[in-house]
Amino acid sequence: MTRDYSQFLPTDAQTPAQTPEPAKRAMLDILGWQPFFAQQLALETLTQTPPVRVVEVHRNGLQVRGADLEALVPPGPEATVGDWLLYDAELPTRSVVLERKSLFKRRAAGHDRSIQMIAANVDTAFVVTSCNNDFNVARLERFLALAFEAEVAPVIVLTKADLCEDPTPFVAEAQKISARVPVVLLNAKSEEPAQKLADWCAPGQTIAFLGTSGVGKSTLVNALFGSEQAETGAIREDDSRGRHTTTSRQLHFTDSGLAILDTPGMRELQLAEAGDGVADLFSDVVEIATQCKFRDCAHESEPGCAVRAAIADGTLEAERFERWRKLEAEERHNTASLAEKRAYDKNFGKMVKSVTKAHKGRKGRR
Numbered sequence: 276m277t278r279d280y281s282q283f284l285p286t287d288a289q290t291p292a293q294t295p296e297p298a299k300r301a302m303l304d305i306l307g308w309q310p311f312f313a314q315q316l317a318l319e320t321l322t323q324t325p326p327v328r329v330v331e332v333h334r335n336g337l338q339v340r341g342a343d344l345e346a347l348v349p350p351g352p353e354a355t356v357g358d359w360l361l362y363d364a365e366l367p368t369r370s371v372v373l374e375r376k377s378l379f380k381r382r383a384a385g386h387d388r389s390i391q392m393i394a395a396n397v398d399t400a401f402v403v404t405s406c407n408n409d410f411n412v413a414r415l416e417r418f419l420a421l422a423f424e425a426e427v428a429p430v431i432v433l434t435k436a437d438l439c440e441d442p443t444p445f446v447a448e449a450q451k452i453s454a455r456v457p458v459v460l461l462n463a464k465s466e467e468p469a470q471k472l473a474d475w476c477a478p479g480q481t482i483a484f485l486g487t488s489g490v491g492k493s494t495l496v497n498a499l500f501g502s503e504q505a506e507t508g509a510i511r512e513d514d515s516r517g518r519h520t521t522t523s524r525q526l527h528f529t530d531s532g533l534a535i536l537d538t539p540g541m542r543e544l545q546l547a548e549a550g551d552g553v554a555d556l557f558s559d560v561v562e563i564a565t566q567c568k569f570r571d572c573a574h575e576s577e578p579g580c581a582v583r584a585a586i587a588d589g590t591l592e593a594e595r596f597e598r599w600r601k602l603e604a605e606e607r608h609n610t611a612s613l614a615e616k617r618a619y620d621k622n623f624g625k626m627v628k629s630v631t632k633a634h635k636g637r638k639g640r641r
């Protein structure tokens with residue numbers, strides 16, 4: 276059976292003779308299908324292997340959803356929640372993963388050095404903090420750098436506006452962080468979230484929340500689901516080891532077609548191998564630093580230091596420079612210790628192997 280998939284291709288690839296199927300097109304759009312993915316494909320490919328989105332990752336494989344299909348792809352494809360696959364009905368494990376728009380990832384613990392993919396194709400990351408003691412510019416910057424590293428557009432959301440006498444200083448501080456990062460102030464427990472976050476929550480968009488515990492992430496998710504039953508919290512379970520999160524990663528879709536990422540892995544993102552993200556967020560500082568006389572300028576007391584000059588003439592805030600320096604150092608430290616840990620694990624593995632071998636050898640001789 277062949278189906279007309281021409282409507283899923285960019286407009287210039289369509290031939291007028293092909294009748295659009297608005298219903299199917301709409302279904303894919305709601306799953307987050309975008310021109311970015313469509314342009315990677317030829318029409319024949321789409322007919323033979325329809326695009327499906329990974330809506331859940333669990334032990335048995337990848338749960339995928341397409342315009343009119345729902346399937347489980349057994350473990351095999353290197354994919355994560357949010358990915359788009361070209362579904363091969365005959366050999367599902369051969370389904371091809373489309374190039375990603377964005378990817379949250381981290382290094383897996385252990386010796387295999389593998390990158391663990393947390394979530395793909397997220398459009399917007401809401402970096403959440405509250406207008407209270409949780410508010411911390413350096414911490415915000417860490418989350419923002421992670422979003423930039425993943426190539427996801429971040430938005431700062433300041434919650435608990437209703438509990439704060441005067442939230443303007445919080446807004447002002449947040450706005451100063453980057454001209455590229457919008458700031459939204461709201462009461463997460465009111466009807467405000469749906470209105471104030473509407474720009475990033477259109478049907479077909481995929482969003483995620485970053486932020487420390489208690490800032491209102493679950494409350495925001497619930498607000499975006501409106502009267503719908505939000506499934507947040509459902510993935511948590513209690514066992515003898517205490518409260519922990521299951522390994523399941525999933526996308527929840529609102530009735531309007533907004534995809535909300537729900538994955539425990541987002542809590543454990545480390546600032547490692549995120550040098551590009553840090554440089555992106557602090558592109559102004561990086562730019563100034565390139566003008567220092569010495570390439571290896573430490574921006575201390577070297578002659579011709581553009582950074583010191585910028586601080587002196589007020590173009591660069593001393594605090595911002597210090598935060599950049601700290602964040603960069605943290606990033607470098609974490610990246611280095613990851614490398615060290617990898618080397619250690621590798622050696623440890625070797626050691627275990629040789630000890631076991633020797634032990635077996637001894638046993639054999641007995």
Ligand SMILES: Nc1nc2c(ncn2[C@@H]2O[C@H](COP(=O)(O)OP(=O)(O)OP(=O)(O)O)[C@@H](O)[C@H]2O)c(=O)[nH]1
Nearest residue numbers: 434435436462463464487488489490491492493494
């Ligand atoms: N008044 C008021 N309360 C809020 C607001 N946002 C969150 N809260 C409350 O703050 C508490 C924590 O909110 P949660 O949504 O559970 O926070 P969270 O970020 O999901 O926390 P974790 O699940 O631990 O990561 C709850 O009691 C919320 O009702 C807000 O804007 N205004």
Ligand SMILES: [Zn+2]
Nearest residue numbers: 567572574580
């Ligand atoms: Zn310098």
